[in-house]
Amino acid sequence: xxxxxxxxxxxxxxxxxxxxxxxxxxxxxxxxxxxxxxxxxxxxxxxxxxxxxxxxxxxxxxxxxxxxxxxxxxxxxxxxxxxxxxxxxxxxxxxxxxxxxxxxxxxxxxxxxxxxxxxxxxxxxxxxxxxxxxxxxxxxxxxxxxxxxxxxxxxxxxxxxxxxxxxxxxxxxxxxxxxxxxxxxxxxxxxxxxxxxxxxxxxxxxxxxxxxxxxxxxxxxxxxxxxxxxxxxxxxxxxxxxxxxxxxxxxxxxxxxxxxxxxxxxxxxxxxxxxxxxxxxxxxxxxxxxxxxxxxxxxxxxxxxxxxxxxxxxxxxxxxxxxxxxxxxxxxxxxxxxxxxxxxxxxxxxxxxxxxxxxxxxxxxxxxxxxxxxxxxxxxxxxxxxxxxxxxxxxxxxxxxxxxxxxxxxxxxxxxxxxxxxxxxxxxxxxxxxxxxxxxxxxxxxxxxxxxxxxxxxxxxxxxxxxxxxxxxxxxxxxxxxxxxxxxxxxxxxxxxxxxxxxxxxxxxxxxxxxxxxxxxxxxxxxxxxxxxxxxxxxxxxxxxxxxxxxxxxxxxx
Ligand code: ADP
Numbered sequence: 099x100x101x102x103x104x105x106x107x108x109x110x111x112x113x114x115x116x117x118x119x120x121x122x123x124x125x126x127x128x129x130x131x132x133x134x135x136x137x138x139x140x141x142x143x144x145x146x147x148x149x150x151x152x153x154x155x156x157x158x159x160x161x162x163x164x165x166x167x168x169x170x171x172x173x174x175x176x177x178x179x180x181x182x183x184x185x186x187x188x189x190x191x192x193x194x195x196x197x198x199x200x201x202x203x204x205x206x207x208x209x210x211x212x213x214x215x216x217x218x219x220x221x222x223x224x225x226x227x228x229x230x231x232x233x234x235x236x237x238x239x240x241x242x243x244x245x246x247x248x249x250x251x252x253x254x255x256x257x258x259x260x261x262x263x264x265x266x267x268x269x270x271x272x273x274x275x276x277x278x279x280x281x282x283x284x285x286x287x288x289x290x291x292x293x294x295x296x297x298x299x300x301x302x303x304x305x306x307x308x309x310x311x312x313x314x315x316x317x318x319x320x321x322x323x324x325x326x327x328x329x330x331x332x333x334x335x336x337x338x339x340x341x342x343x344x345x346x347x348x349x350x351x352x353x354x355x356x357x358x359x360x361x362x363x364x365x366x367x368x369x370x371x372x373x374x375x376x377x378x379x380x381x382x383x384x385x386x387x388x389x390x391x392x393x394x395x396x397x398x399x400x401x402x403x404x405x406x407x408x409x410x411x412x413x414x415x416x417x418x419x420x421x422x423x424x425x426x427x428x429x430x431x432x433x434x435x436x437x438x439x440x441x442x443x444x445x446x447x448x449x450x451x452x453x454x455x456x457x458x459x460x461x462x463x464x465x466x467x468x469x470x471x472x473x474x475x476x477x478x479x480x481x482x483x484x485x486x487x488x489x490x491x492x493x494x495x496x497x498x499x500x501x502x503x504x505x506x507x508x509x510x511x512x513x514x515x516x517x518x519x520x521x522x523x524x525x526x527x528x529x530x531x532x533x534x535x536x537x538x539x540x541x542x543x544x545x546x547x548x549x550x551x552x553x554x555x556x557x558x559x560x561x562x563x564x565x566x567x568x569x570x571x572x573x574x575x576x577x578x579x580x581x582x583x584x585x586x587x588x589x590x591x592x593x594x595x596x597x598x599x600x601x602x603x604x605x606x607x608x609x610x611x612x613x614x615x616x617x618x619x620x621x622x623x624x625x626x627x628x629x630x631x632x633x634x635x636x637x638x639x640x641x642x643x644x645x646x647x648x649x650x651x652x653x654x655x656x
Contacts, residue, residue: 112304114281115151115188115272117343122148125320125346131368132176133353133360135220136248139367140177144343147180149268154185156266161216161239165190165275168212168283172196172205172219172226175330175351178243178259182218183330183339187281187300188272191215194283195331198223199620200293206233208285208293211502218243218259222354224250277301283501284333286430287619295501296430298334302495306433307340309466309495314440316374316401316424320346323368323396327356327375328404332621333434336374336401336426347372358386369396374426376404377411378622381561384414394419401426401438405623406529406547408554409458427460427529431513433495436469437461437527445524458551459528460519467493469527471519476509483522486530486543489515518543535626537566537576544605546626549576552600556593558586563616563624564607565633569641577633578607581616608640 110116121128121144130147132140163169169186171193173179186193194212196205209217209230217234218241219227227240231254242249245260281300285293298306311318316338318324324347326338334340342349350368352361361383365373380402387393400415403426415421428434439461441453463469471479471487479485490512497513499506507513518531530536530545537544546564553562561581566574582588590610597606611633617625 111274111277111300113272113275113277113300114303114340115184117304117307117340118144118148118151118184118188119272121343121346125343128320128346128348130177130180130349130351132351133355133364134176135174135222135244135353142177144346147177148184150177150263151181151184151188152268152270152272153263153266154181155189155272156268156270157262158186158191158216159189160266161262163191163215166192166280167215168192168194170194170196170209170212170214170217171331172198172217172223173243173331174220174222174354175326175335176220176243176353177351178218179220179330180339180349180351182243183282183334187303190273190275190279192280192283192297195334197285197287197329197331197620198226200287202226202229204293206230208295209234209237211292212283212285212295215239216241220354221248221250224252227256228253275300277304282334284430287621287623294503296433296497297501298433298495302433303334303337303340305466306337306435306495307344309464310337310341310435311345312464314462315435315438315464316341316372316426317399317440318342318345318347318372322372323348323350323370324372324374325350325352325361325365325368325370327352327361327373327379329621333428333430336403336428336434338374356382358383359390362386362390362392365397366395371396372399373397374401374403376622377402377407378618380411380415384411387419394421397421399424403427403460404621406460406551407458408551409454410551410555412458413454423457425457425460427517427527429515429517431497431515432467432491432493435464435495436467436491437463439526442524456522456524456526459522459526461527462525463527466495467491469521470512471521481521481523481525483520483526483528486518486520486545488533489517489519489527489529491515518545532626535565537564537574539569539575539604540572542604544576546576548601549578549597549605549607552597553578553580553593556588556596558583558588559593560584561616563626563629565626565630567608567633567636567638567641569608569638571641575638575640576605576607577636577638578610579616579629579633580610580612581614582612608638609636611636 126145241257243259277300281303282298326335399422401424412423425439428436479487549564560583567577569575617628
């Protein structure tokens with residue numbers, strides 16, 4: 099056997115600290131602007147950020163934190179949180195970002211499961227920390243992201259972040275770590291059962307940042323000022339805190355005020371060109387802008403993902419505000435980016451209506467993510483835009499196994515996402531459901547997301563969710579649950595008539611229920627499990643009718 103001829107290039111590890119080091123050196127005076135919990139706007143540069151991240155690394159080492167140990171954050175998007183990202187991972191410890199809007203019991207479970215050594219928290223979460231501390235005895239210290247003057251009155255003994263920082267000089271060289279070492283720990287929201295931990299590596303984080311920055315992905319550049327609305331406590335704000343220093347983009351961090359007015363004013367004030375968030379957040383921003391009668395003067399692109407972007411929202415952004423929407427799909431287990439809706443050369447030469455149809459989908463996989471849809475017995479399904487199947491993925495930033503769980507979640511080396519999708523000839527993914535949310539009517543699947551998208555396009559509808567309701571003949575039929583827009587009125591019959599010609603007749607919901615609000619998860623997704631629970635005893639008018647006609651004059655294709 100001959101020895102393979104190895105390349106003769108530098109063996110420089112792909113480590114997280116290199117991203118910030120690059121920005122500090124090559125975009126050193128580019129700004130990071132943060133809306134602080136203290137209320138004011140804080141500004142400094144990548145150079146300052148790296149200096150303080152090094153001070154934090156020194157402070158944590160002085161506290162006895164060893165490489166591999168977990169240090170958690172409970173914080174909004176802000177400069178201190180960014181310092182924590184780099185200060186913790188930079189010397190080999192693991193940055194565990196906690197979602198503060200989970201139930202306190204779930205957070206306690208996560209802190210204990212992760213075995214966090216220290217927890218850094220924004221002072222808004224002081225009451226939460228007081229509730230958590232007695233349940234998390236192994237945490238060695240709670241560090242308030244504040245100076246002494248802003249320490250809140252608490253039962254838990256806490257350390258001041260700024261005091262710890264002041265004791266360090268920042269004279270610290272980032273060590274060369276093994277790129278396969280763990281970098282971040284992110285837990286899934288745990289809509290069913292306990293949250294599960296996805297443990298990223300330095301290599302996966304850096305490769306993801308490269309992938310995320312590509313022109314056909316998030317297309318970030320040094321000409322952008324990017325405002326991630328997506329929280330740094332959820333899947334690393336989709337990688338923006340890494341992609342921004344990689345590209346040298348200006349970062350604008352919005353803190354805790356995510357209402358339409360606050361976001362709009364910050365975007366305008368800082369000449370933001372680029373943003374990213376879940377549809378719920380954009381709903382608030384668009385409502386504010388409509389009411390205030392204002393336009394964007396600098397924003398030109400936004401990524402929308404986390405749950406399906408309703409086509410109506412896409413049209414509003416593009417037609418009324420001149421903002422390009424990039425629809426993205428991914429998940430915690432994928433760091434999170436998987437696909438983004440950027441047209442190919444060929445697609446962009448098709449009629450506009452066809453282009454729009456493609457852009458409504460979740461888009462093409464970026465390099466680093468391979469995907470397939472499978473049917474029964476794992477048989478791969480064709481990419482014809484029609485066949486629905488379970489979506490499986492693999493790649494260097496997809497998890498191999500969950501943190502502290504022995505059993506492998508993989509099937510034949512692929513990660514089953516739990517999503518149901520079609521893929522068309524262009525390679526465009528279209529998510530039709532979570533597998534547990536799909537509605538199975540007479541053995542055929544109805545996409546709840548498609549049903550919701552039609553409802554949301556109705557001018558009187560603010561928000562809509564479609565869930566399965568028990569039916570004696572078809573097993574399940576769709577029930578549409580709707581929140582009316584303030585001051586608008588629409589009846590059940592008008593809404594059902596609105597579906598005519600927009601979806602197959604047998605997809606039209608059997609009933610509409612009006613509610614004041616819909617339940618959301620901590621990350622702004624519809625909580626369908628809870629909604630199904632609320633409507634568990636709902637009786638569909640069609641179910642009441644005689645089984646033999648079942649009123650489904652629309653007919654099911656069985
Ligand atoms: P959780 O922690 O709740 O799992 P994730 O952010 O990891 O939170 O959620 C991932 C899931 O969110 C995906 O599996 C998918 O069901 C849904 N999702 C994400 N982006 C989209 C999108 N653009 N369209 C439809 N569903 C999406």
